[in-house]
Amino acid sequence: MEAPVARYWEPVEDDVVLCTLCPRRCRIQPGKRGTCRLRENVSGKLIAAAYGRTIALSIDPMEKKPLYHFQPGWAILSVGPNGCNLRCGFCQNYNSSQLEAPTSHVSPEELARMADRPGCRGVSFTYTEPMVWFEYVMDAAEACKARGLATVCVSNAYLEPEPFTELLGVIDAFNFDLKSMSDDFYRDLCGGELKPVLAIIERALDSKVHVEITNLVIPGYNDSPTRLRELCSWIAERNPRTPLHLSRYHPSWRFSDPPTPRKTLLRAWNVAKEAGLEYVYLGNVYAEAKYSDTYCPKCGAALVRRSGYRTELAALDGERCAACGADADFVNL
Ligand code: SF4
Numbered sequence: 001m002e003a004p005v006a007r008y009w010e011p012v013e014d015d016v017v018l019c020t021l022c023p024r025r026c027r028i029q030p031g032k033r034g035t036c037r038l039r040e041n042v043s044g045k046l047i048a049a050a051y052g053r054t055i056a057l058s059i060d061p062m063e064k065k066p067l068y069h070f071q072p073g074w075a076i077l078s079v080g081p082n083g084c085n086l087r088c089g090f091c092q093n094y095n096s097s098q099l100e101a102p103t104s105h106v107s108p109e110e111l112a113r114m115a116d117r118p119g120c121r122g123v124s125f126t127y128t129e130p131m132v133w134f135e136y137v138m139d140a141a142e143a144c145k146a147r148g149l150a151t152v153c154v155s156n157a158y159l160e161p162e163p164f165t166e167l168l169g170v171i172d173a174f175n176f177d178l179k180s181m182s183d184d185f186y187r188d189l190c191g192g193e194l195k196p197v198l199a200i201i202e203r204a205l206d207s208k209v210h211v212e213i214t215n216l217v218i219p220g221y222n223d224s225p226t227r228l229r230e231l232c233s234w235i236a237e238r239n240p241r242t243p244l245h246l247s248r249y250h251p252s253w254r255f256s257d258p259p260t261p262r263k264t265l266l267r268a269w270n271v272a273k274e275a276g277l278e279y280v281y282l283g284n285v286y287a288e289a290k291y292s293d294t295y296c297p298k299c300g301a302a303l304v305r306r307s308g309y310r311t312e313l314a315a316l317d318g319e320r321c322a323a324c325g326a327d328a329d330f331v332n333l
Pocket residue numbers: 019020021022023024025026033034035036037038039084085132
C-alpha cells in the first residue's frame with residue numbers, strides 16, 4: 001500500500017518542508033526523513049512513510065505496558081513503529097527506536113480484526129514512540145473504536161498540543177514517560193525539552209482519559225531524592241491518584257552503568273508515597289506485594305495482587321473495592 005500524505009506540516013521553500021507534529025519541528029530536505037525516521041519529504045510533500053509498518057504484533061498482558069488500573073487482567077495486542085523523536089542514550093528499546101529493524105505491514109482494519117478476539121481488550125500503540133506514527137494511530141484507533149475495542153498509547157509525551165487533542169479523542173488510556181524534572185536531563189540525554197512534555201501530560205491529566213506515569217530510575221542521573229520529590233509532587237498536585245511506576249534501569253545502548261540497585265528503588269518508592277501519591281509501583285524488578293499490589297485507598301483491602309505479569313483480581317468489584325465499596329480508581333470500559 002502506498003504511504004499517505006502526512007498531516008501537520010507546511011512547505012518552506014525549494015521543496016523543503018517543516019514538520020509541525022512534534023516540538024522538534026524538523027526542516028526536511030527532499031528525499032530525507034525527519035529525526036523520528038517515520039516521515040519523509042517526497043518531492044516537496046511530507047509522507048507518512050511508516051504508515052502501517054510495525055516492528056511487532058504481540059499479545060501482551062495489560063500490566064506489561066505498564067497499565068495497572070486499566071482493564072486489569074486483560075491482554076492487549078501491541079504494535080509500534082521503527083523510530084522515535086527522542087534520542088535517550090539509555091533507551092531500553094534502542095534496537096527498534098534508534099536502529100533500523102524489520103517491519104511488517106498491517107492495515108488499520110486488519111489490526112482491529114486481529115485484536116477482536118477472546119481475552120484481548122484492544123490495541124496498544126507502544127514499544128518506541130507511537131504518537132509520531134500519528135496518521136496510522138488515528139486510523140487504527142478509529143477502526144478499533146468501530147469494533148468496541150480499547151486503545152492504549154505508551155508514549156514519551158513529546159508532541160505538539162493540536163495533534164495531541166486529536167489523539168485524546170480516540171485513545172482510552174496513556175502511559176507517559178516522565179523521565180526527570182530537569183530540562184538539562186531532557187536536553188543532554190534525550191535531545192528534547194521538558195516543557196512540552198509537562199504540557200502534554202498536564203493536558204491529559206485535565207481530561208477524562210486514563211493516565212499512568214512511568215519514571216525510569218537511573219542512578220546518578222535522575223534518582224536524587226530532591227529531583228524525585230519534585231517529580232512526584234508535580235504529579236500529586238495535579239492528581240494524587242495517578243498511578244506511578246518506578247522502573248528499574250538496565251544498561252542499554254550508550255549507557256553501560258550497572259542496573260538500578262534495589263535500595264534506590266525502595267527509596268524512590270518512599271519519596272513518592274511521602275509526596276502524597278496513592279498508587280506507586282516498582283517495575284522491571286521482583287517486587288514484594290507492598291510494591292506491586294493495589295490496596296483500597298479507604299479500607300486497605302488488597303484489591304489486585306500481581307506476581308510478574310500474573311494478575312489476580314482479589315477484591316475488585318468492577319471499579320470499586322468489594323470490601324467497602326470505595327472508588328478504587330480502576331477503568332473497565
Ligand atoms: S514528528 Fe518526526 S519529522 Fe516531525 S518534527 Fe517530530 S521528529 Fe521531526
